[in-house]
Amino acid sequence: MTYPFSLKRLAATGAVALSLGAAAISSAFAGPTLDAIQQRGVIKVGVGTSPGFFAPDSNGKWQGFFVDFGRALAVTVFNDPNKVEFTSSSPQQRLPALQAGEFDILLSGVTQTVTRAFKLGFHFGPVVFYDGQGILVKKSLGVEKAADLDGATIGVQSGTTGELNIADFFRKTGKKYTPVVIEDSKEFVAALESGRVDALTQDSSDLAIRRSEFKNPDDYVLLPERLSKEPLAPAVRAGDDRWLEIVNWTVYATIQAEEFGITQANVDEFLKSEDPAIKRFLGVDTSLGEAIGLDPKFAYNIIKAVGNYGEIFDRNIGPNTKVGFQRGYNELWTKGGLLYSPPFR
Ligand SMILES: N[C@@H](CCC(=O)N[C@@H](CS)C(=O)NCC(=O)O)C(=O)O
CATH class of the missing domain: 3.40.190.10 (Periplasmic binding protein-like II)
Structure with missing residues (x-):
């Protein structure tokens, strides 16, 4: 049986990436979108205009629930939550603009639908907000x-x-x-x-x-x-699996962290955990990062910089904000909601 690339080669590219130490992601795993992002030095994200979800603050710095997932992506790619540029675009214009390459991703409350997948040519990352x-x-x-x-x-x-x-x-x-x-x-x-x-x-x-x-x-x-049902999910152009997977696992990292009880405040404590699953997740055990071509600490970096899903929710739209949403369906599966991360292994 032949595989697209051998395990040996995987291990070798991982080792090269680690020894170079600079890029958060091994270039051997890049796709066209990631290549463009790395050359440009910034991720271009299309957003909307609802405060709490996405809006510039009084200093012009973008804040919000969807914005934080853009910052998490910038951490995965650059280990820097600020290497991301947000531009608001109307619901009418945002999908054509994504298709035309003006954005790398939409984090703007786009509903995942079959027409958008097959007819319009978009792929969706994990649902970040279940709406109706x-x-x-x-x-x-x-x-x-x-x-x-x-x-x-x-x-x-x-x-x-x-x-x-x-x-x-x-x-x-x-x-x-x-x-x-x-x-x-x-x-x-x-x-x-x-x-x-x-x-x-x-x-x-x-x-x-x-x-x-x-x-x-x-x-x-x-x-x-x-x-x-309005499952709101990150939208990307179809045809770039690598970029889609980076989006997928960036979102999952925030959910998995909440499942583990790992927060921005306690993530460093968790570095001492003896639990193999947590060691893998945080990159204390580096084997996972080496295998997937991401910085082994990408999940740690995301939680340190942005926090877990619950923290992102609470900070921007939770009960103590002006928006004041309850978690509802957007609660972990263990607490009766729909959020569930596939395993980090
Ligand atoms: N989810 C619907 C509506 C998308 C939508 O309009 N979302 C809101 C934010 S949840 C929005 O972008 N409003 C316009 C804006 O903020 O400028 C769709 O995908 O067609």
Whole structure:
């Protein structure tokens, strides 16, 4: 039986990478996207504009839940959370821009769908946020459920799954609505405040954030129904397995760390652990890194610089932030949620 490359060669390239010591990733394992990133010295990430998920702070430094996964990627590639450049792009423009090579990855609340995979040519990393589509209405409308919106004018963002799902919903229920299709997110949000539309529909997390930004949030209600499943995942161009795997295992590192109870604050303590699984994960045992062509300490570096999944969640969108989300489905599988890391071995 022949293998693409022999185990002996794998071990040899790993050893070379270690002896050079400089690059976080052995070039023998690079793909076109990683090559371009390493030449450029920075990862280009497409994001959105919802504070808590992605927004520049008062110093212009990007902050947010999705932003932190971009920083984690920069740690995997460069061992530097700042070697990443964030640019906001509308839902309509972001996938074509990714395809055209303007971004290396989208971390912008993109839903994984079969059309985007097969027809549009994108691959998705692990789901980082399980969401569902919601409807935000003015309280004064007196509406309690989506079905009450018969005849309503509803704002939708162009190019989103939400645009399609709301059409399905009204078709299914046999009721009528008038869609107002808006590309720009500021204009989209303003349409509800100004009364141009009766309701907005989008990922419910996005609507909850938008609501919290309104002058009078209490004048608006997020209806209880979720019209769809919106698994939000990192999107990359199809055809570059190596880059996809780097994205996959960067996200998994944050989840696995939380499963182990490893945090930014205690990760150095864990370096002393005698547990073989933790030794492998943190790169104390270097064999794993050598085998996969990543810095054996990439997971350690990520947790040290950015923290585990729970820390990323809590810091940006958790109960003690303005956004105030509960973990819900975005909780570890061991606590009733859907987050699960494949084994680091
Ligand atoms: N998940 C939907 C919607 C994507 C989407 O519009 N996401 C929000 C953030 S969760 C967004 O980007 N809003 C526009 C913006 O922030 O500029 C899709 O993939 O089509």
